[in-house]
Amino acid sequence: MSGDATRTLRKGSCPPGPVPEGLIRVYSMRFCPYSHRTRLVLKAKGIRHEVININLRSKPDWYYTKHPFGQIPVLENSQCQLIYESVITCEYLDDTYPGRKLFPCDTYERARQKMLLELFCKILDYQNTTFFGGDHITMIDYLFWPWFERLDVYGVADCVDHTPMLRLWIAAMKRDPTVCALLTDKHIFLGFLNLYFQNSPNAFDFGLIC
Amino acid sequence: MSAKSLSAGSAPPGPVPEGSLRVYSMRFCPYAQRTLLVLMAKGIRHEVININLKSKPEWFFKKNPLGLVPVLENSQGQLIRESVITCEYLDEAYPGKKLLPDDPYEKACQKMIFELFSNVPSLMVSSFKLQQNKEDCSGIKEELKKEFNKLEEVLTKKRTTFFGGNSVSMIDYLIWPWFERLELMELNEWATQTAKLKLWIAAMKEDPAVKALLMDVKHYQNFLRLYLQNSLEACDYGL
Numbered sequence: 001m002s003g004d005a006t007r008t009l010r011k012g013s014c015p016p017g018p019v020p021e022g023l024i025r026v027y028s029m030r031f032c033p034y035s036h037r038t039r040l041v042l043k044a045k046g047i048r049h050e051v052i053n054i055n056l057r058s059k060p061d062w063y064y065t066k067h068p069f070g071q072i073p074v075l076e077n078s079q080c081q082l083i084y085e086s087v088i089t090c091e092y093l094d095d096t097y098p099g100r101k102l103f104p105c106d107t108y109e110r111a112r113q114k115m116l117l118e119l120f121c122k123i124l125d126y127q128n129t130t131f132f133g134g135d136h137i138t139m140i141d142y143l144f145w146p147w148f149e150r151l152d153v154y155g156v157a158d159c160v161d162h163t164p165m166l167r168l169w170i171a172a173m174k175r176d177p178t179v180c181a182l183l184t185d186k187h188i189f190l191g192f193l194n195l196y197f198q199n200s201p202n203a204f205d206f207g208l209i210c
Numbered sequence: 211m212s213a214k215s216l217s218a219g220s221a222p223p224g225p226v227p228e229g230s231l232r233v234y235s236m237r238f239c240p241y242a243q244r245t246l247l248v249l250m251a252k253g254i255r256h257e258v259i260n261i262n263l264k265s266k267p268e269w270f271f272k273k274n275p276l277g278l279v280p281v282l283e284n285s286q287g288q289l290i291r292e293s294v295i296t297c298e299y300l301d302e303a304y305p306g307k308k309l310l311p312d313d314p315y316e317k318a319c320q321k322m323i324f325e326l327f328s329n330v331p332s333l334m335v336s337s338f339k340l341q342q343n344k345e346d347c348s349g350i351k352e353e354l355k356k357e358f359n360k361l362e363e364v365l366t367k368k369r370t371t372f373f374g375g376n377s378v379s380m381i382d383y384l385i386w387p388w389f390e391r392l393e394l395m396e397l398n399e400w401a402t403q404t405a406k407l408k409l410w411i412a413a414m415k416e417d418p419a420v421k422a423l424l425m426d427v428k429h430y431q432n433f434l435r436l437y438l439q440n441s442l443e444a445c446d447y448g449l
Contacts (some may be wrong), residue, residue, distance in 0.1 A: 085322065090320060091317075092315070092318040092323075108290070109302075111290045118292055
């Protein structure tokens with residue numbers, strides 16, 4: 001079970017306390033592809049963190065003190081510093097924490113990954129190696145992954161029929177330990193979507209046992 | 211930088227000499243101005259090739275398949291496009307004054323401030339187009355004022371002259387080109403409500419890199435008029 005399997009906090013809930021020393025907090029939502037990026041990077045780098053899920057249809061009033069428009073993801077550290085925008089959170093984590101560097105060291109290669117991100121929708125022309133950054137997983141693969149995990153759910157898996165390289169990439173990603181650890185079951189996603197389109201505030205807690 | 215632009219049918223330029231850097235640009239483009247500001251601020255030796263954006267050379271699409279400026283090309287033939295990416299690349303690849311802070315949180319703050327600015331360019335273009343057609347642009351101007359107020363709030367909270375602290379840094383250069391064009395857009399009246407932004411504009415005008423590239427508002431006006439008429443001569447106006 002993923003480390004973020006907790007009920008969302010909604011309007012009327014009490015604000016969480018300060019973030020303990022040595023930990024970083026991410027405000028998230030289990031089915032959001034943007035906060036999925038941040039969670040992938042936290043996992044890949046082995047960063048000790050806690051997750052607070054936010055109910056996006058019934059946001060707590062205190063949450064607007066974390067983000068002016070109540071968006072996710074947001075990182076909060078023990079110095080009360082807040083960082084938001086998914087790509088900015090991912091870069092911040094890579095810069096701040098030691099261990100495995102997800103962005104390449106080479107300046108041009110880093111620029112190239114950023115250019116790839118810009119072309120997210122036009123990725124097909126740019127893949128000439130197994131992963132988008134070369135022969136092993138790097139930042140750009142994690143930044144793309146959340147949408148491909150959802151392709152199957154959204155019924156648009158056919159769009160990779162004509163793209164064998166991309167299909168191979170998806171298969172390779174599913175073998176990555178970090179991706180596996182956070183993979184959400186298709187039926188849970190479908191259950192969430194179903195409730196979400198009915199505007200149900202219970203959508204965000206779908207699939208939780210407790 | 212005052213070189214005539216290259217158009218469709220022109221011969222492609224040769225490779226970039228060792229130790230040099232080339233930027234494909236256009237004299238009036240605010241996005242390319244970002245890259246030029248960073249090149250100036252860091253004292254990086256470079257050559258400029260201006261592109262006629264109304265009649266792009268076929269070879270330019272090999273430099274950027276999207277056909278947009280700015281693009282950087284180095285002596286290894288590596289190409290970098292997207293203005294923000296070129297600026298970050300230059301700061302990382304070249305020594306001297308660092309424009310982005312080393313501290314990860316301060317760096318993230320500059321990027322979050324940049325997000326606050328993101329609606330300004332398209333609002334300014336919309337406002338100008340309405341103005342040109344003598345249509346009512348008061349709605350758009352109200353929207354722009356809201357965006358400027360967000361930036362005013364940042365400066366008020368930080369209590370520094372510039373967006374990154376007490377000296378000029380990356381975030382200031384990234385947003386400057388649009389403020390240089392404010393007069394052109396007849397947006398000067400909002401300045402009375404944004405005291406800190408006014409001071410920032412004055413301080414930026416004293417910066418050597420900004421001064422080196424500062425252009426007369428009449429030049430911009432004439433360029434823009436020609437550009438919106440799709441004139442092939444727009445990009446070389448004033449040469």
